[in-house]
Amino acid sequence: MEMAKVIVDVPSKDTDRPFDYLVPASLRPWIEVGSRVGVPFGHRTLQGFVVSLHPRPEMDTSKMKPIQEVLDVLPPLSRELVQLGEWMKERYACRQITALQSMLPTALKGKAERYISLPERSDTPDETEGLFSLQPESEEEERILGFVGQRGEVTIQQLSRAFPDQADVIKTLLARGMLSEHQQIKDKLQKKTMKAVELAVEKAAAEAALGDFPAKAQRQREVLSYLLEIEPLLPISQKELLQTLGVTAGTVKALADKGLIAIKDVEVFRDPYRGRHFKPSEPLVLTEEQQRVYDKIVHKLDERQHGVFLLHGVTGSGKTEIYLQTIQRCLQQERQAIVLVPEISLTPQMVERFKARFGDRVAVMHSRLSDGERYDEWRKIREGRASVVVGARSAVFAPFDRLGLIIMDEEHETSYKQEETPKYHARDVAIHRAALSGAAVILGSATPSLESYHAARSQAQDDFAPVLLEMHSRALGNRLPEVRVVDMREQLREGNRSMFSIPLHEAIAARLERGEQTVLLLNRRGYSTFVMCRSCGYVAGCPECDISLTYHQKSNNLRCHYCGYAAPSPDVCPDCGSEHIRYFGTGTQRVEEELAKLFPGIRVIRMDVDTTTEKGSHEKLLQQFRDKKADVLLGTQMVAKGLDFPDVTLVGVITADSALNLPDFRAAEKTFQLLTQVAGRAGRHQLPGEVVIQSYTPEHYSIIHASGHDYLSFVKDELKHRKALHYPPYCRLILVTLSHEQLPLLVRTAENYAAMVKKEADRRGWFGSLDRFAADALDILGPVASPIPRLKNRYRFQCMIKWRGTMDAVSLTRDAAEQLQESVRDSGLAISIDVDPQMLM
């Protein structure tokens, strides 16, 4: 019989490998590489993915179990995606099942459902027959058997709801073979859930139970008294409970079996969405510059070979039209295309441009879709009803079978890096996926990441290094806007203490007079609105995460934006009792207030996390601005992205350098990118544009070069710094974060870890300063406390590994982590590995 290798849905070290199963002849026609199957695993049935098929296995098949069921008519993964999963496992040090699961909509994360039924009559007597009675021995048993017999098949949940406190009787019936159980995978077509725990009995009853608990059940007692003590109004997360009390899931389950507590699946969140209609559009005539770029890409498409292009084009140079026309070519070849855009710019206007050109053949994947809607879009792709997908990061896994082109717009955006496991970068995944299917990749940006630009310029004999394509002029022939940098220190010296400099003030006034519009950007990165006491310096912080709480005006409370902790905003200082406690930071509200003071009657639309949380509010605000219902659009980063309004002739940046001093080696790059993006918002049409940038460090090269629209000079300066300090693109990084509840143990363990990595690298002759001219080099920095030193009651330490060369540094760090996990018996230790991290703070 044929056999299949299957990756099962258990994300742990021991099970992170294929398991062998027999392929029953009856299922054979439905099983391919990439099929989702239900397989017996230990005492349960699990979901798994077929990663290979073997017609005539040479190994011993006697111990193998057969695949139990096939879950889909069309395999949800292609051979190529399965291969991509293997690559991700090595590249990002994640579990293979985690990589595969991340490619699919959550609707396809099936879980076994346990069904109870009456056993089939068999002629051959069961061996248990002599030992047990096959007749019901009590009225209770009779009632249960009757209930099951009447329905034919029931779930455990139904049965235990109908017969509460009869778990033991049911178990006995199962053991005697009078009831039989089978498991089947059921798709989770609903929302995201987590296991949560709550008391199942009245408080008094629980306290009573606590009293006459067996002395032995110490752990259970702890759990129960903890629940009584904190008295949660809602079920609390099982995971957190286990971490807090240092108990195992078994203990919690024992309590649940006793009926004292209940374990439930609780919905985490959900949000709906609605579609729209689109006017058709025709291809535009390309400029000479666009045509040259187009020809190069199409040449590669026609070869049907893997190729990567870095399309560097100034804002307004018409990159989108290049995307549209290359996609058209790709479709003519009967191949399919993926368009990746940053989550934040995946607006209806953006989608409209693609739908207008390609109609129904466009599927859209964005994070605001509900699981059900996302599943529908996914099926549209899988079943061949769509041949173009426009989507955020995860759309790179769209289940096309004849992929010809992957486009990544705003290639430099950090949101292409997934911050949860698997911590992949969509750019790298895109390039590797394209290599597997002979597709072309276009990375487009006005401000390419230094990694991509450096790779393109150095043109190593690496297949994956992009070919550089440049567009220097705007498609409509208009000029880039004038940029004026205002030195805010000088303003202060001249006695202007307002957050608006005189030039910006005058420029806004002029726009108001002429009936033109203004976009104001508040670079809030690096600022937060925290609460501080001006008498004693007390700052309200999160009790579990050691970071300051953020003030939210709408709800007048303080929140931790890492763990979600919320507390009412204090009226008096909790430390010294002073009333001089207030919130600090340059919030958009404050700018709005000041604008109203300076320009009475000014109409402002404010766009920030507070005003755009509601579904659709983002688009609504932009539409109002487009309809000229306001003079000023004021916002954070989100106003810098891809917006295109004809009457905007002024862009003001309130503080350009607020992010420059952050402990992040990409601070200058991010500042330059943001300023360049936002400057590109002005004067895109007939009216000439003006940009005013306010800065406290106007001499900084990122600000000087942004004001001169001079990407090349910026790159030159920035690369000098990167080279001197050994940062990407001159080396690669791996960030290893260790966390534990106990600080001393954590520190010891982290030091151990660094020593282990050092020792192993040394053994291979890699370890040492990157200053040396060795081809293979590795340095490890730390351990040091993480930028977030404590999160959800766990201390965090990190090591930064810098490396270059052809070595496998990822497996080195991963192996060391696993070795360490084994040596520290305490399971409370968590180690996270982030390959090529984006967020360093």
Place this chain on the structure above:
DNA sequence: AGCACGCCGACT
């Protein structure tokens, strides 16, 4: 991750 197995300390 779950679930059975088996060790070992508190009860009849």
Place this chain on the structure above:
DNA sequence: GTCGGCGTGCTC
């Protein structure tokens, strides 16, 4: 002796 909690190890 035996019941049951809780750590250990395995899953094709």
